[in-house]
Amino acid sequence: MMDWTDRHCRYFHRLMSTQALLFTEMVTAPALVRGGAVHLLDYDAAEHPVAVQLGGSDPAELAAATAICVDHGYDEVNLNVGCPSDRVQSGSFGAVLMKTPELVAECCAEMQAKSPVEVTVKCRIGVDDQVPEDVLPAFLSTIRAAGVRRVTIHARKAWLQGLSPKENRDIPPLDYDLVHAMKREFSDLHISINGGIDTLDAGLPHLENGLDGVMYGRAAYHQPADILLDADRRVYGHDHRVTRRQVLDGMRPYIADHLQNGGRLHSITRHMLGLFAGQPGARGWRRTLSEGAHAKGAGLEVLDAAMAHIAPEVLDF
Template sequence: MMDWTDRHCRYFHRLMSARTLLYTEMVTAPALVRGGARHLLAFDPAEHPVAVQLGGSDPQELAEATRICCDEGYDEVNLNVGCPSDRVQSGTFGAVLMKTPGLVADCVAAMRAASSVEVTVKCRIGVDDQDPREVLPAFLDTVASAGVTRFVVHARKAWLQGLSPKENRDIPPLDYGLVHEMKRAFPGLTICLNGGVLSLDEAQRLLAGGLDGVMIGRAAYHDPAAILLGADEAIFGVPGRKTREEVVDAMKPYIAQHLASGGRLHNVTRHMLGLYAGQPGARAWRRVLSEGATRPGAGLDLLDEALAALPCAA
């Protein structure tokens, strides 16, 4: 979710669900430790509970990055062992680490020693020509021996050569059955599934089938209301569902503060384009925001204009 789940996106999503765990974009340990890029960790207190996702492969560097993240107040530190991009591979982290579970165990052991919060791992079921039914249980067993008890498993292999990061999210077939097998094989671990989940109903079915959690990425971004507005009630049994219009109104003070600090409207509203996905007037909503938010001086009145373009406003 690089360039997607930034702090503005997370604030917007939090307004729709108080209980869902939100994740940052992946932040590399070298950027924090050697690059001094602590600004990448900034977030609004309203985002809690929020997890930071780190990328890296040097145990001591990841330990220092974990200390920094804990100082910033994150609720969880997650190690990314799933991203297949060339840029990530060149840094020897992300999905390529599926090939070296011992190194991952060393990394998370160092992270846990430096952390005041839970350290978790997001992984694939395997990479390249690996047999997932051999690789994944061995990976979970090795990394769990270092003290990690919660894993988010993207239920696809990653092909490190020959497929783009986008293709790696769609082309390798999903194997939900294997993730269910891992939960049965490791009942003491918290096993969450990621990959291809498009609705709350599907998430509920997976949870009812024995999994401990479901991570939803692209569907929650492109149609956030369908996923998030009902999540607290459907998943956590907590009432209090908002309307889309109430979410827009609740965003206005945040946007006003962002504009007052020198930010641009587009920084925030680009994450709101899908709010009315599937609803009458969705195209008009997107058009007004996408065409107007980048104009110099664009302000809160553009939100009112976008709302007025919806049929229900007529």
């Protein structure tokens, strides 16, 4: 989700669900500790609950980065042990860490020592020629011994050699049964599932069958309303549902403030293109925003023009 789930995206998503835990893009520990790039941690208070996802493999550096994140008020610090990108591999972190569970455990222990909030892990079921049925239980056992209690498992292997990052999101087969088996074996762990779940309806059976959470990535980005608008009611039991019009009304002051401070309209509206996915007028909505938001001086009038493509009954649903 690099370059996708930035603070503008998260603010937009929060307007649709008051309860869902939101995640930052992955931020590398070296960028924070050595590069001083603390601006990557900026967020709006309305985003809570929000977790920061860190990438790294040096325990001391991850501990220092965790302390910085805690000072910024994040609700959770998550260590990424799942990203298969070449850039991540070259830094010896992300999915390649599935090969060194003891190092992951050491990193988590050092991070926990600096954090009053929970330190969690997102991982794959294995990488390359590993046998997931063997390595995943051993991995979970190792990090559990280090104090980790919450894990999100992307239910695919990552092929670090031979597949691109994009291919790693789709080609390795999903093994949901293995993730459910891990919950039965590690009943004390809070285990969420990730990978290939593209509707709210598709996620609910995982919760009904014992898992503690479902993580959405690309689906929540491309069709956010389909997944988030009903999540508070159907998942959390809260009597809360907003309409797409109310979401847009909530974005207007946020956009106006961003523009007033010298920001570009496109920086925000690029995350809003999927709001009407599958609805009449969606193509006109996307085209108007895509073409108009790039123009110099573009403002809320572009949003109004895009909304004109959407029928009132769709806006109010």
